[in-house]
Amino acid sequence: xxxxxxxxxxxxxxxxxxxxxxxxxxxxxxxxxxxxxxxxxxxxxxxxxxxxxxxxxxxxxxxxxxxxxxxxxxxxxxxxxxxxxxxxxxxxxxxxxxxxxxxxxxxxxxxxxxxxxxxxxxxxxxxxxxxxxxxxxxxxxxxxxxxxxxxxxxxxxxxxxxxxxxxxxxxxxxxxxxxxxxxxxxxxxxxxxxxxxxxxxxxxxxxxxxxxxxxxxxxxxxxxxxxxxxxxxxxxxxxxxxxxxxxxxxxxxxxxxxxxxxxxxxxxx
Amino acid sequence: xxxxxxxxxxxxxxxxxxxxxxxxxxxxxxxxxxxxxxxxxxxxxxxxxxxxxxxxxxxxxxxxxxxxxxxxxxxxxxxxxxxxxxxxxxxxxxxxxxxxxxxxxxxxxxxxxxxxxxxxxxxxxxxxxxxxxxxxxxxxxxxxxxxxxxxxxxxxxxxxxxxxxxxxxxxxxxxxxxxxxxxxxxxxxxxxxxxxxxxxxxxxxxxxxxxxxxxxxxxxxxxxxxxxxxxxxxxxxxxxxxxxxxxxxxxxxxxxxxxxxxxxxxxxxxxxxxxxxxxxxxxxxxxxxxxxxxxxxxxxxxxxxxxxxxxxxxxxxxxxxxxxxxxxxxxxxxxxxx
Numbered sequence: 001x002x003x004x005x006x007x008x009x010x011x012x013x014x015x016x017x018x019x020x021x022x023x024x025x026x027x028x029x030x031x032x033x034x035x036x037x038x039x040x041x042x043x044x045x046x047x048x049x050x051x052x053x054x055x056x057x058x059x060x061x062x063x064x065x066x067x068x069x070x071x072x073x074x075x076x077x078x079x080x081x082x083x084x085x086x087x088x089x090x091x092x093x094x095x096x097x098x099x100x101x102x103x104x105x106x107x108x109x110x111x112x113x114x115x116x117x118x119x120x121x122x123x124x125x126x127x128x129x130x131x132x133x134x135x136x137x138x139x140x141x142x143x144x145x146x147x148x149x150x151x152x153x154x155x156x157x158x159x160x161x162x163x164x165x166x167x168x169x170x171x172x173x174x175x176x177x178x179x180x181x182x183x184x185x186x187x188x189x190x191x192x193x194x195x196x197x198x199x200x201x202x203x204x205x206x207x208x209x210x211x212x213x214x215x216x217x218x219x220x221x222x223x224x225x226x227x228x229x230x231x232x233x234x235x236x237x238x239x240x241x242x243x244x245x246x247x248x249x250x251x252x253x254x255x256x257x258x259x260x261x262x263x264x265x266x267x268x269x
Numbered sequence: 270x271x272x273x274x275x276x277x278x279x280x281x282x283x284x285x286x287x288x289x290x291x292x293x294x295x296x297x298x299x300x301x302x303x304x305x306x307x308x309x310x311x312x313x314x315x316x317x318x319x320x321x322x323x324x325x326x327x328x329x330x331x332x333x334x335x336x337x338x339x340x341x342x343x344x345x346x347x348x349x350x351x352x353x354x355x356x357x358x359x360x361x362x363x364x365x366x367x368x369x370x371x372x373x374x375x376x377x378x379x380x381x382x383x384x385x386x387x388x389x390x391x392x393x394x395x396x397x398x399x400x401x402x403x404x405x406x407x408x409x410x411x412x413x414x415x416x417x418x419x420x421x422x423x424x425x426x427x428x429x430x431x432x433x434x435x436x437x438x439x440x441x442x443x444x445x446x447x448x449x450x451x452x453x454x455x456x457x458x459x460x461x462x463x464x465x466x467x468x469x470x471x472x473x474x475x476x477x478x479x480x481x482x483x484x485x486x487x488x489x490x491x492x493x494x495x496x497x498x499x500x501x502x503x504x505x506x507x508x509x510x511x512x513x514x515x516x517x518x519x520x521x522x523x524x525x526x527x528x529x530x531x532x533x534x535x536x537x538x539x540x541x542x543x544x545x546x547x548x549x550x551x552x553x554x555x556x557x558x559x560x561x562x563x564x565x566x567x568x569x570x571x572x573x574x575x576x577x578x579x580x581x582x583x584x585x586x587x588x589x590x591x592x593x594x595x596x597x598x599x600x601x602x603x604x605x606x607x
């Protein structure tokens with residue numbers, strides 16, 4: 001494991017230390033340290049089976065690790081009361097689906113749960129947050145539609161709005177661009193970048209390396225349950241690292257307009 | 270198809286009126302002709318207002334036979350419908366129902382076992398433990414078949430239910446003489462023929478003790494729509510909530526079964542029907558499903574006791590005739606969930 005490059009991180013956000021997670025007898029996450037700074041979009045990348053989903057669940061504090069610590073802005077997440085934690089951290093699962101017939105607004109309103117009393121809270125403020133969240137993801141005109149009539153990209157944006165209705169400071173997403181058309185993928189990633197720029201800490205697991213390179217500010221690379229590299233995207237995703245982790249040839253260019261990396265992949269020659 | 274607040278309020282008040290009307294109308298129906306105004310006068314006389322216009326015998330029919338039976342039907346219908354709604358939400362299984370998952374048969378077995386030991390006072394409690402045991406067995410069996418899917422759970426419930434029903438029949442058959450077939454049918458298929466005021470008390474107590482805590486968790490039930498991980502990320506203590514609510518469903522089922530035997534399909538079909546009208550937010554859905562369940566079972570039981578007068582059907586046959594085709598339709602529509 002290479003050392004963490006934290007020199008560019010001036011604001012602490014999410015910090016995980018020495019995480020170990022076991023599924024049955026198998027060690028899925030083997031001593032992971034990672035950081036997600038506030039104000040940046042961090043991509044969690046790595047080959048299939050590297051442990052990205054498991055790691056994300058632990059970072060979202062919905063899966064208790066065997067050992068290790070997860071904190072956000074120096075507060076231990078597993079030590080927080082559940083509802084308070086849900087007001088700090090929001091998590092969008094991969095391919096989240098429901099068999100319950102719900103409207104878009106009902107789905108987004110679930111995000112208000114950590115703020116409600118047992119009888120719910122139909123307060124105007126709460127409804128305003130729901131409306132704003134839908135506006136942020138540009139789904140306002142879908143408010144009364146049934147969730148299960150939406151396209152994949154529309155659903156993803158509604159689930160993102162649900163997470164935003166939690167008014168979190170840390171947003172974790174597992175493969176938010178999965179199964180989406182390229183246009184919808186870019187729309188979601190663009191949105192995530194704007195949210196990060198607005199002061200949130202955003203961590204998204206992404207399997208598409210070129211997409212991760214062109215949108216993320218920081219990157220955490222996992223392989224075999226360990227972090228093999230982490231830091232600012234341009235410095236971290238090097239051809240050598242990509243060859244080691246993914247067993248493919250990579251050429252890394254710099255987009256003169258955005259200063260972001262452009263990665264061109266090919267088979268090992 | 271988002272039902273707005275006004276539409277929901279209209280449905281709620283309309284159905285509440287329909288419930289009261291159903292109670293009074295059902296009491297008027299039967300071999301002895303008693304008019305609705307006579308029923309009202311008889312009830313208000315008992316409550317200390319005016320005098321009953323009915324003869325002692327006919328007043329007895331209203332107050333000692335029909336009214337407690339109709340009220341028991343209402344309470345049992347409400348209780349089973351709430352239990353079914355909760356189980357469907359918490360297991361994310363559109364086929365979940367206290368009858369199909371074996372809870373009702375387990376409760377019957379528990380109830381019959383203590384009944385024959387002569388401990389009628391603990392009947393609802395024994396039914397509760399029977400329901401919990403059956404639920405545990407069903408989930409254990411379903412998980413041993415692999416991932417817990419709706420269809421596997423129903424199959425496991427079928428196995429548990431068959432076993433519990435067989436033991437119930439055996440216990441009654443061995444220990445009771447005379448009219449034991451009728452008793453067996455009553456516990457296996459459900460019957461409200463013996464419902465008097467103690468039955469009303471037990472069923473209503475079950476709804477108050479288990480139903481109110483469930484109502485207070487209605488927003489949490491909503492959170493289960495996208496599964497455990499999403500519920501946990503919304504701040505829900507998933508395992509404590511799941512087991513607490515399943516235990517409350519078992520308690521509700523136990524209380525209902527101890528007065529009525531195992532009545533099927535009420536908990537399965539009514540939540541689906543009511544969701545079509547008021548949507549799936551549990552804060553609205555749960556009270557509405559309780560009212561509709563009450564109305565449904567009042568009329569199912571009225572049909573059961575009058576259709577083939579003077580012979581009486583177990584009410585479970587009526588609910589099965591209505592419910593089984595709907596179950597088949599749900600099964601066909603949810604093929605993807607196998």
